[in-house]
Amino acid sequence: MNKSAIKELSSDALEVALDSNLGSGILRDIPIFGSAVKVAELTMSIRDRFFLKKLGCFIYQLDELSKKDKDAVLSFSKTDDSEKVANKIIQVIDNVTDVEKTELIGKLFAAYCKRSIDKPSFLRAVDTVQHYFLDDINNFISIDNIHLFTFYDLESRKVDMLVGSQLIKEQYIKQNELIRMGYDSSELDITYFEDSQFGRIFREALKY
Structure with a gap:
């Protein structure tokens, strides 16, 4: 140039x-x-x-x-x-x-x-x-790990608009496992989210 x-x-x-x-x-x-x-x-x-x-x-x-x-x-x-x-x-x-x-x-x-x-x-x-929106991507990268996040947690971290993308997936965990972890009955039917495998790869590539 x-x-x-x-x-x-x-x-x-x-x-x-x-x-x-x-x-x-x-x-x-x-x-x-x-x-x-x-x-x-x-x-x-x-x-x-x-x-x-x-x-x-x-x-x-x-x-x-x-x-x-x-x-x-x-x-x-x-x-x-x-x-x-x-x-x-x-x-x-x-x-x-x-x-x-x-x-x-x-x-x-x-x-x-x-x-x-x-x-x-x-x-x-x-x-x-x-x-995807740049701020949503940057917010996702800044999170160390999405594990047992509720939709409210995703909203509070401003990554809720990425639900449905390949970065985040629903986390399937048995109710008795949640009980063992200390969750009460009101928390057993809530949908939880986690990083997808691709989401972890994506964040790792862009973290630094």
Whole structure:
């Protein structure tokens, strides 16, 4: 990206990210990233400027990685999956309306390249970031563990809108087990919730 285009975006984070060696490496080694930038630079419409800003935030997350993790990202560019995964990332970055969501996508991508999250979970996680409200996602990430949460508990932690997503599931526990745990009769017929397995993977990938 040329300097004039970066300045028009008025984003220091974007300038650092796209000027960094890692950013240049990704744009060079995964063709679809470079192609997307070139197309956006040709027109520089409002939509394209916003896209470049979001892409810059995505790359900035990768620039913060250790050298070992950067090498993992660059190794990804040589895999058979690189074009398909990169195409998915570009499509989602283009569609999201919150710049902050691209930071989460960058973290997920880094986790995928480090093999701390597998491909199906990564693609599912990217879709989750795209389709759910950013504050709900951040609130979910901030919770250490959802276990025996009532709907009221979910509301108080502001993650109740994620019920029905793949992150949270109903927790099935026998009444005699609840009694053994000290629950009284008024609490036995309440619906309880917990993290899904995917929810735990999702949080772990984005926690730090």
